[in-house]
Amino acid sequence: MTPRMWLGLMALSLSAMMHGVDAMVVSVASPTISRELNTGLHQLLWITTGYMLGYAASLVAAGMLGDRYGHRRVFLVGIIGFVVSSVLVGLSGGIGTLIAWRIVQGICGGALVPSALAIIRLTFPPDRMKIAIGVFVGTFALSSAGGPALGGVVVEYAGWRWAFFINVIAGTVTFVLALLLIRPTPAVGARRGLDIPGVLLLAPALAAFVLGINQVATEGWTGAVPLTSFAVAVILGVLLVARERAATHPLLPPALFRPRAFIVGNLLILVAGGLLFAVWFYLSLFLQNVQNASPLRTGVDLLPIAAAGIFGAPFSGVLNQKFGARLPLAIGVALSGVSFFALSRLSIDSGYSSLWPVLVIIGLSMSFIVPVATEAVVSSAPAEQAGVASGIAETMGSLGPALGVAAVGTAMAFAVEHDLNTQAARAGLDGVTTERLHDGVEEIAQGANPGGLPDTLTAAVSRVVDQLFTDGWHTVLIGSMIAVLVLLPLVWLIATSTPEREDATSRLGGSDGDQ
Numbered sequence: 001m002t003p004r005m006w007l008g009l010m011a012l013s014l015s016a017m018m019h020g021v022d023a024m025v026v027s028v029a030s031p032t033i034s035r036e037l038n039t040g041l042h043q044l045l046w047i048t049t050g051y052m053l054g055y056a057a058s059l060v061a062a063g064m065l066g067d068r069y070g071h072r073r074v075f076l077v078g079i080i081g082f083v084v085s086s087v088l089v090g091l092s093g094g095i096g097t098l099i100a101w102r103i104v105q106g107i108c109g110g111a112l113v114p115s116a117l118a119i120i121r122l123t124f125p126p127d128r129m130k131i132a133i134g135v136f137v138g139t140f141a142l143s144s145a146g147g148p149a150l151g152g153v154v155v156e157y158a159g160w161r162w163a164f165f166i167n168v169i170a171g172t173v174t175f176v177l178a179l180l181l182i183r184p185t186p187a188v189g190a191r192r193g194l195d196i197p198g199v200l201l202l203a204p205a206l207a208a209f210v211l212g213i214n215q216v217a218t219e220g221w222t223g224a225v226p227l228t229s230f231a232v233a234v235i236l237g238v239l240l241v242a243r244e245r246a247a248t249h250p251l252l253p254p255a256l257f258r259p260r261a262f263i264v265g266n267l268l269i270l271v272a273g274g275l276l277f278a279v280w281f282y283l284s285l286f287l288q289n290v291q292n293a294s295p296l297r298t299g300v301d302l303l304p305i306a307a308a309g310i311f312g313a314p315f316s317g318v319l320n321q322k323f324g325a326r327l328p329l330a331i332g333v334a335l336s337g338v339s340f341f342a343l344s345r346l347s348i349d350s351g352y353s354s355l356w357p358v359l360v361i362i363g364l365s366m367s368f369i370v371p372v373a374t375e376a377v378v379s380s381a382p383a384e385q386a387g388v389a390s391g392i393a394e395t396m397g398s399l400g401p402a403l404g405v406a407a408v409g410t411a412m413a414f415a416v417e418h419d420l421n422t423q424a425a426r427a428g429l430d431g432v433t434t435e436r437l438h439d440g441v442e443e444i445a446q447g448a449n450p451g452g453l454p455d456t457l458t459a460a461v462s463r464v465v466d467q468l469f470t471d472g473w474h475t476v477l478i479g480s481m482i483a484v485l486v487l488l489p490l491v492w493l494i495a496t497s498t499p500e501r502e503d504a505t506s507r508l509g510g511s512d513g514d515q
Contacts, residue, residue, distance in 0.1 A: 004181055005123065009132055011177035012116040013139040015079060018170045019109050020143030022086070022163075023051065025151030029160040036160070039095040049214045050099045054106025056210045056398050057203040063114035063391030064251055068194060071118040071387055072184050076175060078111030083171035090164035110394075113140070117390035119182060121378050130375050131317035137371035138313020143306075152296035197243055198251030205236035206395065213399075216406040252392075256385055260493045261325070265376035266396045268329065272369050272487060274400025275480045276336055276362065278408040279343065280305065281401075282473055289447030290348055290466045304356045308363030316368040317375075325376045329491045332368025333484055335361050340481035344474040348466050370397070376494055408476050412445040415472035420444075423471075427464045437464070444468050 026048055034044050066074040085105035092098035116136060124132045154163050212229030219225055244250040256262065280302070287293040287301060316328040339361040346354060374393050381389035417438070424434040440450025447469040449462055 007177070008123070008181040009120070009135060011174055011181055012075075012119060013136050014170060014174040014177065015075070015112045015116055016136055016140035017143040018082070018167055018174065019112055020140045021150055022105075022109070022167060024143075025154070025163045026051075029151055029155045029163045032155055032160045033095075033098075037095045037098070043095045043099070046099045047095075047102055049211065050103040051106035051109070052210050052214065052398065052402065053207045054103040055110045056106075056395060057207040058107045058110030059114055059206075059395045059398070060202055060251065060388060060391035061199045062111040063118065063387030063389070064194070064199070065111075066115045066118050066387035067384060070184055071115040071122070072178070072182055074111050074387075075115035075119065075182075076178060078108050078115060079171050079175045079178065081108030082112065083168055083175075086164045086167035086171070090161040113394045114387055114390035117374070117378050117393070118386040121386040121390070122383060123183070126379075127321070129379065130320040130372075131314065133375040133378065134313050134317025134320065134367075134371040137374045138309055138316075138367050150299075152299045156296060195244075195247055195249055195251035198240065198247060201236050201240040201243060202251060205233050205240060206399075208236065209233040210399070210402055213402040213406045216410070221410065252388065253385060256381055256389060256392075259380040261376040261380040261495065262389070264490050264493050265325075265373040265380070266393060267490065268333070268369055268373040268487060269377070269393060269396040270400045270403070272333060272336055272484050273366070273373075273397060274402075274404030275340075275408075275484060276366050276369070276404075277401035278404030279340065279477065279480060280362065281405050282408060282412070282476075283343070285447045286469070286473065290469055301352060301355070302359060304359035305363035305366070308360040309367040312364040312367030313371055316372055320372050320375060325372050325494045326491050328368045328372045329376075329494070330488065332365045332372065333488050333491065335365035335368065337481045337485045339365055340477045340484070344477040344481075346470075348470050408480070409445060411476045411479065412469075412472045413441050415475045416444050416468045417441050419468060419471055423464050423468055427460055429460065429464065433461065437461070445472065 030044050030047065033039070033047065062074055062078070082105060085101050085108055088101040089098055089105060092101060117133065120129060120132045120136060151163055154166060208229045212226040212233065215223060215225040215229065221227075240252075244252050244254070284298055284302065287298045293301060316332070319328040319331075339358055342358045342361065346358075374397075377393040378386060378389050420437055420441070421434065424437060429437075436450060437444065443450045444465050447465065449458070449465050
């Protein structure tokens with residue numbers, strides 16, 4: 001191991017930080033963008049949706065191109081594209097132009113994470129790879145958690161455009177460090193053909209699925225856009241399976257899905273990672289809409305998640321290195337269950353002294369699950385398929401939050417609807433007001449008061465809304481706790497291994513191009 005290798009890891013981690021912060025900072029900048037560009041909520045949501053569409057659609061394809069032409073090359077191209085598109089987003093004079101460049105930015109962002117993970121897989125020896133992946137993925141998760149706080153400061157003191165212009169500085173530093181410190185990676189999959197039909201089926205299938213999930217929040221599961229999107233995703237998925245079975249060099253080789261570590265790792269990223277993100281998302285709504293904290297204050301209050309992860313990510317990598325993936329994954333899943341239960345005990349008036357210890361547990365659980373599960377997925381694949389495996393893992397990482405927020409939102413709306421009459425009667429609200437609350441279940445499920453109510457009822461209705469949101473959230477948290485604990489036995493399906501055994505396996509598995 002050389003200092004240059006660890007400095008190269010710093011460059012890769014900077015790209016993860018840049019992508020993580022950018023993905024989350026929009027949530028803070030959106031109200032200001034809406035005012036300055038005079039746009040409605042539906043268009044505003046597309047700032048995030050457009051990015052996610054481009055990102056999800058490009059992940060596996062970027063991994064394939066890295067396997068074929070070299071991951072360092074794809075990584076550097078992705079950095080350039082991300083910086084240029086960030087500038088164009090910041091310069092946008094209208095919402096349509098902004099959304100278009102956000103889609104391009106998402107496509108370029110999709111080239112970063114799979115390429116970086118594959119570079120780590122190909123350059124770090126087995127006795128250091130687990131720690132390196134832990135640091136990289138932990139950085140990504142922590143920057144996502146800290147993004148709202150940074151975004152609040154930038155938007156408040158410099159304006160929303162600088163939330164994107166700041167990528168020029170971070171991207172330039174990342175590019176220079178990567179160019180100087182990361183050696184060109186071998187094109188270990190150069191002998192494999194390019195499965196262009198597979199890409200043309202997979203990319204729109206993922207984009208359609210992400211679009212459907214994102215539209216569930218506004219239209220429900222039975223809305224025209226979600227149903228159409230899901231139907232398109234299923235049809236393209238069936239065609240993709242048929243194509244991959246017949247292809248000589250498939251984009252998604254069937255053998256890639258045989259190791260238990262690959263299946264279990266992706267499942268943990270999708271379900272546990274998705275639920276943790278959804279809980280974080282609704283915790284932000286709880287702080288702002290129920291406890292009336294400002295966006296900046298909310299971002300600062302949530303910083304213990306990032307602070308705990310700074311300690312947890314390297315520590316989980318060390319545990320993974322010494323004992324294998326089972327122990328840190330079991331700890332992470334158990335901690336997530338504990339955090340969900342602890343949050344379900346909080347009330348409307350709970351102070352921050354009751355909250356911050358739970359945030360620490362959430363940060364630790366994220367830092368134990370996501371990096372270790374990602375390492376299990378990436379290391380289970382042969383070297384010539386490291387890019388595709390990394391792309392699949394990151395696809396699960398992007399689908400998980402979208403699915404988690406949509407599923408939790410649906411469960412919240414159901415819980416609010418079920419409990420509304422009881423809470424309204426307890427508060428002495430009349431039938432007309434209660435019916436208006438039924439019409440505004442979607443807003444209540446986000447902790448917001450429905451519009452169109454008399455000012456004289458504001459205080460009473462607000463208390464009912466706060467209680468409905470809090471009680472519904474408690475119910476969802478208990479359900480989330482049960483869901484993650486059901487995953488706990490699956491952790492034992494991942495075989496334990498030692499660095500020596502992995503070293504021998506990698507040599508036999510054809511990773512002779514590793515540096």
